[in-house]
Amino acid sequence: MSPTARGALALGAAALSALVLPPVLSVFALLAVGSGIVVDALGARRAPEVVQELPGILARGVPARLSLRSDSDGRAVRLRQPRLADVAIEPQEGDGTLDAQVIGLRRGRHTLPTPAARVVGSLGLGCWYHRPGEPREVAVYPDLPGARRLAIAVRTGRFRDEGRRSRGPLGLGTDFESIRDYSPDDDVRQLNWRATERLGRPMSNTYRVERDRDVVCVVDCGRLMAAPLGDRTRLDAAIDAAVAVAAVADEVGDRAGVLAFDREILRRLAPRRAGARAVVQALFDIEPRPVDSDYELAFRHVGESKRAFVLVLTDLLEEAAARPLLAALPLLA
Incomplete structure (x- = not known):
């Protein structure tokens, strides 16, 4: 009153x-x-x-x-x-x-x-x-509209640089399918030199775009990721990227998962179909901590799963910070 x-x-x-x-x-x-x-x-x-x-x-x-x-x-x-x-x-x-x-x-x-x-x-x-x-x-949540725009661009075939010619969805693919006569529009990487020599005319390999792949985003949440990047942190940018990758994986039929770590494993989500929503839920409230990141620990957990495309989202401000990452990379092989 x-x-x-x-x-x-x-x-x-x-x-x-x-x-x-x-x-x-x-x-x-x-x-x-x-x-x-x-x-x-x-x-x-x-x-x-x-x-x-x-x-x-x-x-x-x-x-x-x-x-x-x-x-x-x-x-x-x-x-x-x-x-x-x-x-x-x-x-x-x-x-x-x-x-x-x-x-x-x-x-x-x-x-x-x-x-x-x-x-x-x-x-x-x-x-x-x-x-x-x-x-x-x-x-x-992270930048969901940006992730949706990227997924829509992939769906409609607009995911390419301005002025560049589209050569199929998301590249050549890696699954061999057959050999056929060379076409002027073929990428030079498709040439099959042995078949060309044997038949006396240019021959090309054709590939299927891989489907049902496992895509795992490994997100560093250590002290270096707290550094500012415009109006956000480096961890914000990494999480935005992980969410966008998961949205595109949903669009092309892949399975998306995530692993967030610093000196310990913070969140771990196994790859799954339509996994973008689960990736958002797993990452949206994570904050960087003032500790050094253990890349070996993270890569060891990723290496336990089957073959997958692994995207590591981190930031290396100095040469000394890159050494632990380089030393741990063989665990992903």
Whole structure:
């Protein structure tokens, strides 16, 4: 309970009236104004019902809509949604309703504070502050729109550099299929020199694009990944890349998995079909820790599985940091 700006001005005017009125009248005026403020505030004591609409999942850096609605019953209600350091809200206040943009600035789980409501009495002299509702948890995911755009580009055949000619989906493939006559559009790597020499004319190998591959993203979460990279960290960039790779794997029919590590294994997800959602769930709340990364430990766990395409996402700022990685690489062979 507190006076409004109008109530404060009325109290000030009653106090100044002592300069021109007898003391008894001034005291009476102060009591009258003070009583009016109390009575007015008590009339605003009933808490309004506030309905909050907010997605439970945000993508880092992507605006989402926050809506607050109150049943004011004719009363003047000022709504405010407190913000967090890692979740931006603009604007934060509104009269009766609040339509705002919410932007998750940092991956992970965050709890938005309970909205605040200031109800003003019918006289406009006093108000009552309420905290209707409950705190709201939101999950801030990596850059999902970017991953979806990449997957759509692969699906529609637009995943190539501008001006370069497409030669089939995602390269030549590695599974040998047959030998045929050479075509001018063939890549020189397709030439079968033994068949060309034997038959006396150019011959080419044809390959099938591999399907049902296992794709494993190995994400370093050690101290070097905490270094800033624009408006994010290197770990943010690595997780964005892992999510994009998993989305493309879903699109082309591969199985996606992930392993996150520093000096120990933090998360491990075996490759699976339609694994992009599981990869996001496994990585979105991981933060870098101030420890050195154990590449040998991570590669030993990856080497236990069957043949797979392994993508290591790390950052090597100095030559000394690359030595443990190079020493551990034979474990992936």
